[in-house]
Amino acid sequence: MKKLRIGMIGAGFLGHFQAIAMKQVRNMELAGVFSLKGAEELSRFARDNELGKAKVYPNIAEMAKNVDAVAIYCPNYTRIAIMEEIVAAVKAGAELKGVICEKPLGRNVAEARKLVKLAESVNLRTAYFENQIHMKPIRIQMAQLAPQQRTMGPLTLTRSAEEHGGPHEGWFWDPTRQGGGVLCDMGCHSIAVGWYTLTPLGKDLTFLQPYRVSADLGLLKWGQPKWREKLLKDRGVDYSKTPAEDFATGMITYKNPETKQLVKAQFTNSWMFEKQGLRLSMDGMGPGYAFEINTLISPLTIFIGDAAAEAVADQEAALEKATASRGLLSVHHNEADLYGYTDENIDAADAFLAGKDAFLNWRYGLEITKLVMAAYMAAEKGCTLDLTNAAVQKELEKYVPAIQQGHGADQLFAKK
Numbered sequence: 001m002k003k004l005r006i007g008m009i010g011a012g013f014l015g016h017f018q019a020i021a022m023k024q025v026r027n028m029e030l031a032g033v034f035s036l037k038g039a040e041e042l043s044r045f046a047r048d049n050e051l052g053k054a055k056v057y058p059n060i061a062e063m064a065k066n067v068d069a070v071a072i073y074c075p076n077y078t079r080i081a082i083m084e085e086i087v088a089a090v091k092a093g094a095e096l097k098g099v100i101c102e103k104p105l106g107r108n109v110a111e112a113r114k115l116v117k118l119a120e121s122v123n124l125r126t127a128y129f130e131n132q133i134h135m136k137p138i139r140i141q142m143a144q145l146a147p148q149q150r151t152m153g154p155l156t157l158t159r160s161a162e163e164h165g166g167p168h169e170g171w172f173w174d175p176t177r178q179g180g181g182v183l184c185d186m187g188c189h190s191i192a193v194g195w196y197t198l199t200p201l202g203k204d205l206t207f208l209q210p211y212r213v214s215a216d217l218g219l220l221k222w223g224q225p226k227w228r229e230k231l232l233k234d235r236g237v238d239y240s241k242t243p244a245e246d247f248a249t250g251m252i253t254y255k256n257p258e259t260k261q262l263v264k265a266q267f268t269n270s271w272m273f274e275k276q277g278l279r280l281s282m283d284g285m286g287p288g289y290a291f292e293i294n295t296l297i298s299p300l301t302i303f304i305g306d307a308a309a310e311a312v313a314d315q316e317a318a319l320e321k322a323t324a325s326r327g328l329l330s331v332h333h334n335e336a337d338l339y340g341y342t343d344e345n346i347d348a349a350d351a352f353l354a355g356k357d358a359f360l361n362w363r364y365g366l367e368i369t370k371l372v373m374a375a376y377m378a379a380e381k382g383c384t385l386d387l388t389n390a391a392v393q394k395e396l397e398k399y400v401p402a403i404q405q406g407h408g409a410d411q412l413f414a415k416k
């Protein structure tokens with residue numbers, strides 16, 4: 001079997017998760033790693049698990065000469081500079097087939113559009129990694145409900161949520177570096193899943209036309225003095241000065257251009273979720289049928305009493321973002337597969353080896369960035385935006401949310 005040789009840029013939390021997923025991917029090899037920190041550790045994990053040579057490179061230019069594709073798994077604020085180095089490497093002769101980028105593609109529309117143009121400038125195939133669209137439960141409900149959709153009509157309402165207690169690194173909390181708060185970080189997942197699950201079978205990813213968007217943001221936990229101090233101490237980010245939202249919810253209405261039917265996707269995201277760990281929940285309603293996914297329901301639960309709790313060294317051995325190590329705990333035996341990482345890698349490798357874009361390419365990632373920015377704009381203006389209005393679309397091209405600029409206090413704290 002032909003394997004795609006990948007070079008990873010960034011070896012943090014996500015790089016490790018993707019390496020775990022690669023244990024289940026047969027058409028990809030981890031050939032190289034370049035990262036400011038963590039490269040040796042990731043390389044050792046890859047070699048121990050026979051994922052590939054995972055040679056540690058001193059820069060992108062060197063790595064690009066020895067791999068088939070590169071994967072951008074470093075922080076959001078580094079995207080443009082990293083992509084410029086990739087483009088320079090291709091211009092210098094590196095024969096890359098494609099480039100993968102983790103969500104979100106950009107922190108705003110201008111950045112995402114620049115990334116698309118950079119990839120196109122050297123004719124690179126692209127993969128936008130939105131793992132949740134590749135989740136097996138999402139794909140299997142679609143297959144199971146295909147006959148119902150054909151006879152009764154497509155879904156008209158979906159609700160998608162991703163929630164946990166907050167990210168693991170300081171840069172995620174800093175709205176200027178990450179792009180905002182939870183709406184930028186995780187709203188991009190839930191907005192993509194909502195649009196995808198509403199889309200009638202057999203239609204393109206962007207067949208349903210974005211029509212209206214409304215959104216509401218809150219700083220419900222991490223703006224309180226006690227939690228603000230903890231954030232400053234633990235993560236070095238001061239939410240009394242540059243706050244970001246820890247809660248976001250909203251509604252996007254789409255129009256079916258053939259039937260004119262309006263359908264709705266609600267999204268909810270939080271960094272102040274206080275249950276076992278990360279929860280993805282998605283549901284959908286069609287005429288006479290429905291689906292529901294809740295990743296906190298696992299076939300495996302364990303119980304650890306107080307007397308035995310000290311034996312558990314790592315809460316996250318049970319579940320991503322787990323916050324408890326005793327009591328009744330949900331455990332997932334294969335999170336990388338459940339969340340869709342396995343399948344997005346298989347898809348990207350198949351596509352790049354065939355000289356094609358992945359199922360989700362960067363142009364699609366740009367559309368998701370646009371919807372996320374539209375949600376920020378709707379919340380900032382306190383109105384429902386008409387996405388069919390050319391003036392709104394034009395404004396979105398240059399829009400940078402006040403929260404992303406570091407001016408979120410007016411929006412997120414009471415004005416006395």
Ligand SMILES: NC(=O)c1ccc[n+]([C@@H]2O[C@H](COP(=O)([O-])OP(=O)(O)OC[C@H]3O[C@@H](n4cnc5c(N)ncnc54)[C@H](O)[C@@H]3O)[C@@H](O)[C@H]2O)c1
Binds near residue numbers: 013
């Ligand atoms: N799909 C998902 O659910 C999911 C989950 C987590 C993170 N992500 C995304 O993955 C990306 C990485 O997140 P993470 O959690 O791994 O972050 P992280 O902070 O844990 O790791 C980032 C890694 O990038 C390296 N790095 C930083 N700047 C660099 C640079 N200029 N050049 C090379 N390496 C650099 C760091 O040393 C570190 O190894 C982010 O864009 C994030 O949004 C996606």
